Structures are given as C-alpha cells and as structure tokens.
Amino acid sequence: MEGKLDLMVKLILSIVLGAFVGLLFHLCNGVFVKPKKLRLKLQNQGIKGPYPSFLYGNIHEMRRIQLQALSAANSTQKDQKAAIAHDWFPTLFPYLDKWRNEYGSVFLYSTGNIQLLCTTDMEMVKEIGLHKSLSLGKPSYLTKDRGPLLGEGILSSSGPIWAYQRKIIAPELFPDRVKGMVNLMVDAMTSLLKSWESRVEDEGGILEIIVDGDLRSLSADIISRVCFGSNFSKGEEIFSKLKALQMAMSKANVGIPGMRYLPSKANREIWKLEKEIDAMILNVVKQRIEEPIHDKDLLQVILDGAKTSEDYKGPSKKRFIVDNCKNMYFAGYETTATTASWTLMLLAAHPDWQARVRAEVLETCQRSLPDADMLRNMRKLTMVIQETLRLYPPATFVIRQALDDIDFKGIMIPKDMNIQIPIPTLQQSLELWGPDAHEFNPERFANGIVEACKVPQAYMPFGVGSRICAGQHFAMAELKVALSLLLSRFSFSLSPAYRHSPAFRLVIQPEHGICLHVKRV
Template sequence: MESQTSLVEKITLSLAACGFTWLLLQLCYTWLLKPKRLRAKLQAQGIRGPSPSCLYGNIPEMTKIQLQTRSTEIATCHLKDIKIIHDWADIVFSHIERWRNEYGPIFMYSAGCMQVLCITDPKMVKEVSTYTGLNFGKPSYLSKDRGPLLGHGILSSSGLYWVHQRKIIAPEFYIDKVKGMLNLMVESTFTMLKSWEREVEKGGGMTEIKVDDDLRRLSADIISKACFGSSYSQGEKIFTTLGVLQKTMSKSNVGVPGLRYLPTKNNREIWKLEKEIKYEIVKVVRAQSGASREKNLLQLILEAAKNNRDNDHDMPKNISPDKFIVDNCKNIYFAGHETTAISASWCLMLLAEYPVWQAQVRAEVLQICGDKVPDADMLRNMKVLTMVIQEALRLYPPVAYVVREALEDMKLKSIKIPKGINVQIVIPVLHRLPELWGPDVDHFNPVRFAKGITGACRIPQAYMPFGVGTRICVGQHFAMVELKVILALIVSRFSFSLSPAYQHSLVFRLVIEPENGIYLHVKRL
C-alpha cells in the first residue's frame, strides 16, 4: 500500500515537473526566442532599429526619450507662440522621430515582446493601402491589452469575423443613410448652441467656454440618437466611463506578457470600469430589445447576435452573442463620438487662431444657407469649410497610428514580413513630410486642398485621418457630415477667439487630444 502511495506521489511530482518545464519553455520562447527570431528575419533584409531589453523591449528607451524631449522643449506654449508649434509630433512622438532619423524611414523596435515594423516611407504606405488580403489584420494586442475598451469589435477584429461585422455595420453609415441623420445632427447642435447663447447673455455679450467638453457631449448625443435610438442623457454613464477607461488604459504598456493580468492599481481600475460599461450597455440593449420602431444600428446588432446564436458558424468559439453585442456597442460609442469631438475641437481652435479663415467660412455658410438649416446639398457646396476640415485633420489627426499584424508570412514590395510582425504607420509623420506637402507643411493652409486630396498630396494614400485601405473607418462619411453641420451652425451664430487661458499642449491618450482643453472667448453674432 505504501509503495503504491509512493508511486502515485512520484507520478504526480513528475507531471508537475513536466508542466513546470513546459511552462518555462513556453515563456522562454515567447519572451526570448520568438522576438529574436522575428527581428533576425527583418535584420537579414537590412532593416535596423534600437536594441531591445529582455521582457520590456524598447519601452524604457521610449519613455526616456519622451521625458528628455518634454524637459528640453516647451510642451505648453502661450497663445502668442501657437503658430510655431503646429509641428507638435516631434514632441509627442519624439521616439519615432529619433529612430526615424537614425535608422531610416522603415525601422523596427520592440514594445515588450511585440515586434513592430514602423513605416514612414510614403511609397510603402501606398503598398499597404492597396493590400486586400485577410492575412493582414488588426494586431492581437487591440483585443487583448486594449480588450476592456475595444473587445473583439469591428475596430479590433480580423479575418472572416471582421468581414461579418462590417457587413452589418458599414451599410448603416453609407452616405444615403447619413443624409437621413442630418435632422437629428442639427437638432442636437441647436440644443448646445442655445446653452451657449444663455452663457453669452450671462457674460454680458461674451463668455469663455471650454468647447471640447461641450463637443464631446454633443457628439455623444448625436451617435446615441443615430445608432442607438437614445439620447446622451440615457447613455451619459457609458460615455463618461469610456472616457475614464481610455485615460486609465493609456497609462499601461502593451506587449509585456502577462502584465494585464496582474492586480495592480491601474489594472483593478480598468477591470472595474469594464464591468460598469458592460452593465450600462446591457441596460440600453434591454430598453431597445422590445422596441417596435424603425430599426437602428443597435437593433441590427441584436438581430445579428440572435442569428449567430442560431447559426454559430459565423461566431468564433470564444465570442458569445452577448459579447458580440457589448464589444460592438463599445466600439461605436468610443469611435463614434470621441474622435469626431476632438476633430471639431481642433477645427474651432484653428478658426479661432486664424480669424481670416473663420470669416471666409462664415461668409460661405451664410451665402449658401441664408437663414435656412443646412441640408445635404448645402453641405456638399461648402468648399471652404471642407478645405478647413481637411487641413485640420492633416495637422491634428485624432488617431496616431494605422496598425496591422501579419497573420501569415507575407510580402510588401521587396520586404518579406514574417507572421507575428506588427506593421505601424505613424499618421502625424506622414502628414508632415515636406516632400509630399511642400515647404509650408507645418503651416495651416487650407488652400492646399482646393483641388481635393489628390491635389494636396503627391501620394494621396499618405493622407489618412480615417485610416487606409480596406480597413478605412466605416463612419468617415458620418463624421465629415457631422463636422460640417456642427461647424456651419457655430460660425453662423457666433464669433470666437482663443482665450488667454488656452495652453496649446497635445497628449496621446490612445487618441491625440488637447492636454488642457480648448478655451474660447465666444460672442453672439
């Protein structure tokens, strides 16, 4: 009996030892061998980059470069200096700029164990934009490290699952559908403008407004009504919590194995916020599930989830119908209001700084609309306003990177990209290359878009405020129409200038936003 017990103990210990050894080998492969092998394949093709450290890669060096830059450059400038710092990318993405100068327009670096091929070469960007294969998808870190914010929704999924989601969501943002949303955009904007009128009246004809906060609420109200049949007041908790989650997640690094599982203070806050968002989305879903009104996007997502439940061949095994609903709602709530609100804020900042352009936009809007509410034809004829928006998106794109992952071994031009490499295109760098845009690349000059994007940029694919290629933002038409409505209605009713309280400083918190807000002095016309 004792010998049998001893045998069982030996077998158990042997199995435990084998399991521990297997785990150790897996960690060794993930942390050391795989990254080294991927880097070696790129190095063999002449691609260079900074030497990474074990586990954290080049993250410590990135942090050091950014801190050095912030300490030597004026990160926060007074209003009088604003014109000289449209070239903010050298500060916010100083590590990219340094490595680009040292290693060339195509280089590699490591974010933890994640190997990144960084592309700032316009011709290679053009090649990426024309690649249509499903083996070039979104990086896995978006659904893992950024999972609490994005999950496996349309912004972060790949392959056939992404195709399935796009078939559901994209048609709701086609231009004909967007035209039908114009009235609700106007209605929501009027509500905000009435509150501004009351503030101006209280201020004796002029008041100071932190416009980015108001524009976030406005954009949230529009996307709520357009896609979910509710108003901002009903989804306020979702938008507020998403904003907090976005800022909290921007403090955590991606690519470090296992880091997201550790019960750190930051991770505990992320987990709590993720649960709160899921709870609030489920409340909105329940309110909509019994609705008998005209179908909105949320109801189409609910139907798709039900179909997936009945025909689970469309759904990956790790994605439940409930997760399908929550993830896509999070994606639409986040992308549908945050980036548009920030873009509108930068447009107002630039129009405030350049009153000549503000006057030109106002004259165009009043000439085309008169005392009427803008419709689709009127918006289409606003050429000056369109140029201003396009130039603002060039100088201040809300999204910093286009990112892809090679899901299989593939080739871009002459570069063989092994499976597992993350390809990164840095949008602010491409938007500021003098060889593409001319010597005035750091100046606000909407005239460059007088003949459209093809007339403004020598390689049009290098202009990518809404992404590039097959993964271009499905909501780009919605966003452009929304921006035109908001700006046209504001300039037709108010004049505005930058407040002395405004500090021009940018920060990257998953999106590029004003670090201290945008303060304007607003007058009623």
C-alpha cells in the first residue's frame, strides 16, 4: 500500500514539476527568446533602434525622454495664453521623434515584450495600405492588454474572425444606409440646441462652456438611436462606464509580462468596470430579444450575425455580441465627439473660417433642417472637418501585426512583428504638406484629398487599407449634422480660460476641455 502511495506522490510531483518546467519554458520563450529572435531578424537587415532592457523593453527610456520634453515645454510655455500650437506629437511622443532622427524612418523599439517596427517611410506605408491579405491583422495585445475595452470585436480581431465581423457590420454603415440615418441624427440635436439657447439667454447673451461633455452626450445619443434603437437615457450609464474604463486603461503599462493579471488597484478597477459594462450590454440585448423592433439596426445585425454563424455558440456567442457592441459604443461615441470638440476650437480660433462655413450652411439649408443631400453640398464644412482630422486625428497610430512573414519594400517582416505608423507625423510632414503643415488651412482640401498633399496616402485619419474604419461615412455625416446645426444657431470664440493641451487617452483629447464663449447668431 505504501509503495502505491509513494508511486502516486512521485507521479503527482513529476506532473507538477513538468507543468512548472513547461510554464517556465513558455515564459522564457515569450519574454526573452521570441522577442530577441524577432529583433535579430530585422537587425540583420539593417534595421536599428534603442537597446531594450529585460521585461520593460524601452519603457523606462520612453518615460525619461517624455519627462525631459515636458520639462522643456513647461519652461518655454510659462504663459498659458500663448498661441495655439498644432504640432503636438513631438511633445506627447518625443521618444519616437528622437529615435526617428537617430535611426531613420524605419526603426525598432519595444514596450515590455511587445516588439514594434515604427515606420514613416511613405513607400512602405503605401505597400501596407495596398496589402489585402488576412496575413496582416491587428496586434494580439489589443485583445489581451486592451481586452476589457475592445475584446475580440471588429476593431481588434484578425483573420477569418475579423473578416466575418466586417462582412456583417460594414454594410450597415455604407453611404446608402447612413443617408437614411441623417434624420435621426438631426432629431438627436434638438435637446442640445434648446439647452444651449436657454443657457445663453440665462447668462445674458454669452455662455462660457466646456463643450466636450455636451458633445459626448450628443454623440452617445446619436449612436444609441441610430445603431441600438434607444435614446441616450437608456445607454447613459454604459457610456459613463466606458469613459471611466478608457481613462483607467490609458494609464496601464501595455506589454509588461504578467502586469494585467496582478490584482493592483488599477487592474481591480478595470476588471470591475469591464464586468459592469458587459452586464449592462447583455441587459440591452435581453430587452431587444424580448421586445424586437421593426427596423433592422446595427444591434440587430450583430445579434443576427451571432445567431447565423456556426463559429459562435454558447459563451463565444455572448462574447461576440458584447465585444462588438463595446466596439461600436466606443468608436461611435468617443472619437466623433472629440473631433467635433477640436473642430469648434479651431473655428473659434479662426473666425474668418467660422463665418465662411456658417454662410455656406445658411445658404444650403435655407432655414430648414439639413438632410443628406444638403450635407453633400457643404464643401467648406467638409474641408474644415478634413483639416481638423489632419491636425487632430482621433487615433494616433495605425498598428498592424504580421500573421505570416511579409515583404514590405524589400524588408522581410517576420511573423508576429508589430508594425506601427504614427499618423500625426505623416499628416503634419513639412515635406509632404508644405511649409504650413502645422497650421490650420482648410483650403488645402479645396480639390479633395488627392490634391491636398504630395502623397495622398499620408492622410489616414480613418486608417489605411482593408482595415480602414467601417464607420467613416457615419462619422462624417454625424459631424456635418452637429456642426451645421450648431453654427447656424451660435457663434463661438475662445474663452480666456482655454488651455491648449492635447493629451493621449487612447484617443487624442483636450486635457482641460474645450472652453468656449457661445452666443446666439
């Protein structure tokens, strides 16, 4: 009996030891061996970059360079009322600017064990944009480190999973479908217009307001009505929680092995918010199933897509629905509201353009509410929005992961390497856009994007290639509706309290808000 017991103990110990050795090997490979192999494959092709440290990669150096840049910026900007500078990228991401100058337009660096090939080489960027194969996808860290916010939805998935999601969701956001959504967007504006009119009157004709909050509420109402068949009051808590989750995740250390599993205060807050948001979305889904609506909207498309696919059953079906709803809520809410805020700031700072756009809106609408045909004729407003997206693109980077070995511009990108394109660097390149690249000049888009700069592919506020934002037509329609109605009723000027300070919160946001003076026209 004792012999059998000893044998069982030895068997258990050997299994535990084998599992431990296997885990140790897996960790060693993921943390040290694999990242080193990826870097060596590119270094052997002449690609250079800063040397990474163990576990943290270049994170410590990135922070040091950021602190130096922040200190330099503070010493040269003692007057908070200094002229607004749109060349913000070197201040927020000074390490990329430094390494680009040091190593060239294509270089390597790492955040934790995440290896990044950063490129501003336009020939390589064009090749990446033209690549249609599923062998180029989104980085796996988006579904892991950013999982609580993005999961494995259309914004973060790759391969056949993404292809299926794109197939069912994208057609709902095609121009012909968006055209039918304009009236709902206009209806959603009613409460905001009435609120501002009342508040302007109460304040004696001039209202000082930080517009960001109201524009977020508006964007949330529009995405709720158009895509989820409900008004903002039903989804208000979801949007509030998403905002809190976005802020919490913007502070997280992406790429440091094991950090997302530790029960730190930040992680506990992220896990709590994720659980609450998922439960709220499932409640919205439950209500839809119990009370189906006649018209098919985006939520119904997502539900039907989960129902008809053989790949989604049980928990994975629920995950498919929740992740794509979160993606739509986040993408349709945060990015559009932020762009609308930046646009009003720029028009407030340039009253000549504000007057030109207002005149166009009034002439086009002729005292009536805008419809889809009117929006198409608002050329000056379109130019202003395009210029805003050039100076303040919501997404800072285009990120792709090589799912197989891929050749771009004669460089063999090894499987699992992440490719990073810094959008603001290309969209404010003096070489591509001319000496006024850091200035607000909507006139550059007078003949469309193709004629706006030397290489049209350098303009990428909605991404590039087959992964270009599925909701770009929806976003442009929403921006035109909101801005045309606001400009037809109100005039805007910068408040003396406005502090220009773009900040990275997963998207580029005004750190202190957009504080404006608002008057009735």
